[in-house]
Amino acid sequence: MQKLRLFFFLLFSGISFISYSQFNVTGMVLDSGSREPLAAASIFCQNTTLGTYTNKQGEFSISLKSGGYDLIISYTGYQTQTIRVGENVKLEVLMVKEDKSLSEVVIKTSNEVPNGWEKYGDFFVKNFIGATPNAAKTTIQNPEVLKFFYYKRSNKLKVLTTDAIQISNNALGYNIRYQLDSFVYYYTTDISSYRGYCFFTEMEGTDSLKKTWEPARSKTYYGSKLHFMRSYYDSTLQDDGWIIDMLDETDNKKFNKVKDVYDSSYYNLIKYTRDSIAYTRDSVGVTDSVIHQVMTGQVDIEIYYPRKLSVTYTPKSPEKEYMVKMKLPKNMPYQISYIDMKDWITITENGYYYEQRNWVNQGYWSWKNLADQLPYDYNPD
DSSP: OOOOOOOOOOOOOOOOOOOOOOOEEEEEEEEEEEEEBOTTTTEEEBSSOOOOETTTTEEEEEEEEEEEEEEEEEEEEBOOOOEEEEEOOOEEEEEEEHHHHHHHHHHHHHHHOTTEEEHHHHHHHHHHHHTTTTTGGEEOGGGEEEEEETTTTTTTTEEEEESSSEEETTTTEEEEEEEEEEEEEEETTTTEEEEEEEEEEEEEOOOOHHHHHHHHHHHTTTTTTTHHHHHHHTTTTHHHTTTEEEEEEETTTOOOEOTTTTSTEEEEEEBBBBBSSSSSOOOOSHHHHHHHHHHHTTTEEEEEEEEEEEEETTTOOOOOHHHHHHOOOOOOOEEEEEEEEESSSEOOOOOOOEEEEEEEEHHHHOOOGGGGGTTOOOOOO
């Protein structure tokens, strides 16, 4: 009741609301059985440069800019946990020990390819790191952690690891630690998929070298999926040069321009204000989350398109390497990606979106792999 009174006091009073650009996530990491604190557990936000470790008491604190994040908690010998965060919160994370017997069986399976790196290393790099100009300057530092498995019956290649992959992206100036869950390539359909946990750190370098990284990052950013998500969030799609077309209802070879990408058929605003305590689609109660979002003016958006999308970025043409691979004309003027959406996705201020499995890339963006990813906390100058 006291929380309710506080909320409505804030809701209807004439006080000015202060906008906070950051929030804090604090907590403890404990063994789920003994509840003993786990010191030096790794805490980081997926696809960012933002991370920390727990102290001797298992405690941690991390300050994040407005937006959404997947918080990754990992500790040797325990199952990695993922928690979505986007506001001030205090967590108690109970870590469960891994069952090593299953992974040992997998590693010992007869499907493992001897000398797998020599046989499949280049192929794996092209489909995981990429085949772009940035990928040409990106290397895996510890290939010995990779295990390759070929399954003849299903004609697929699977890659597992015994430790995190250490990657140096000399094009953009990042070291990357990637905890790979699995990589699978299906030869029959020429489709690959991988999942895991990615953490960026800034490379050390001379001032002259750092001056080459920022233009390279900026060039990579403009036209990227991260740029698109932020443009959608900021309502600047048209100004930034994006065009969205959707597959015709009756003709599966024809795309029609979406005249209003902010039409309620495709777009929902999730906003907390002094005048409303409800989502546009889902009503919620008066919780700490509601009070926090009212105080900060936090806004998320939702988008969904029922048929395949063509997303065109008009200010830039594709790299020549992409046009050669896709057998496109040399004078191709625009970068075009194709998207299948399985359900609504929510986009937050920093360009993070969820559920990410509901968004499937084809075309230009599917050519961009790890070497062309930028952290969610990157912003061009």
